[in-house]
Amino acid sequence: MGKLLLIGCGKMGGAMLDGWLTRGLAASDVIVAEPVEALRPRKPGLRTVASTPDVRETPEIVVLAVKPQTMDAALADLKRFASEGTVFLSIAAGKTLGYFASHLGATAKVVRAMPNTPAAVRQGITVATAAKGVSAAEKKRCQELLEAVGQALWVEDEALMDPVTALSGSGPAYVFLLVEVMAAAGAKLGLAPDMAMQLARATVAGSCELLRQSVEPAAQLRVNVTSPGGTTAEALKVLMADDGLQPIFDKALAAASRRSKELAG
Ligand SMILES: NC(=O)c1ccc[n+]([C@@H]2O[C@H](COP(=O)([O-])OP(=O)(O)OC[C@H]3O[C@@H](n4cnc5c(N)ncnc54)[C@H](OP(=O)(O)O)[C@@H]3O)[C@@H](O)[C@H]2O)c1
Numbered sequence: 001m002g003k004l005l006l007i008g009c010g011k012m013g014g015a016m017l018d019g020w021l022t023r024g025l026a027a028s029d030v031i032v033a034e035p036v037e038a039l040r041p042r043k044p045g046l047r048t049v050a051s052t053p054d055v056r057e058t059p060e061i062v063v064l065a066v067k068p069q070t071m072d073a074a075l076a077d078l079k080r081f082a083s084e085g086t087v088f089l090s091i092a093a094g095k096t097l098g099y100f101a102s103h104l105g106a107t108a109k110v111v112r113a114m115p116n117t118p119a120a121v122r123q124g125i126t127v128a129t130a131a132k133g134v135s136a137a138e139k140k141r142c143q144e145l146l147e148a149v150g151q152a153l154w155v156e157d158e159a160l161m162d163p164v165t166a167l168s169g170s171g172p173a174y175v176f177l178l179v180e181v182m183a184a185a186g187a188k189l190g191l192a193p194d195m196a197m198q199l200a201r202a203t204v205a206g207s208c209e210l211l212r213q214s215v216e217p218a219a220q221l222r223v224n225v226t227s228p229g230g231t232t233a234e235a236l237k238v239l240m241a242d243d244g245l246q247p248i249f250d251k252a253l254a255a256a257s258r259r260s261k262e263l264a265g
Helices: 011-022 068-082 097-104 117-121 136-147 158-169 171-188 193-213 218-224 231-239 245-264
Strands: 004-007 030-033 047-049 061-064 087-090 109-114 124-130 150-154
Touching (some): 011 117, 061 136, 097 109, 109 158, 136 150, 158 171, 193 218
Parallel strands (some): 004 030, 004 061
């Protein structure tokens, strides 16, 4: 196997690197390019550089984990690898296959992926889409790299990356907001704010873990805690009403998906 070159070792890049090494990827097979010295990992056998012109050998895969706004600058030097058959795996939000083709050349092998922040605890989910020239074996290799931080799925139609971004990319924020609004609602009913937050946080975190471990559908887990005529049923009448959570989420995800499309240009 050739070298893996990681561009950017911030929150996402760092989480992916940890996942790869934990899963047995040899540190000597990875080169990390990261301008911020404090973020450059120090691990036996792992080579780090401040900037990519210092990398002479052609990597098998370049993982692009820089912010979208610094992508142009990063690609200016990396373009030289595109004609050598290197696969580019990008996790940058809103950077399309067309964008990469215009910067790296129309025949560049590019995989565009959208991970999410639970990747930091290896419970992420990533959706990826590949440019035409990427082989099944190269997709499999990218899949292995993405699975080091959670699950990975593929879509053929790149347009689906907008709703994916709206659902799973931005989704962790909706869950954290749920904790905030549950805590605020509890406080309004008389609980001390600290206690309300502790209850809301533990309830959402515990329920997420239950969901993760269970094979039952989410709807069944909901039914399991809803006794007929009880307190949960009373709350769900409000949350599941015609003007309850569903229309709000329909509106929120549509807005996020629209924004994802706009950002992609
Ligand atoms: N965090 C999320 O929730 C999330 C979810 C899905 C996708 N993503 C995507 O993941 C990507 C990374 O996000 P992040 O939150 O991990 O960002 P981050 O913490 O800012 O990490 C990016 C790192 O890359 C460095 N960098 C910039 N230009 C570079 C270059 N030319 N060569 C090498 N390193 C370079 C940055 O240094 P400087 O600070 O000096 O620029 C920074 O340390 C983004 O494109 C984002 O869209 C993030």
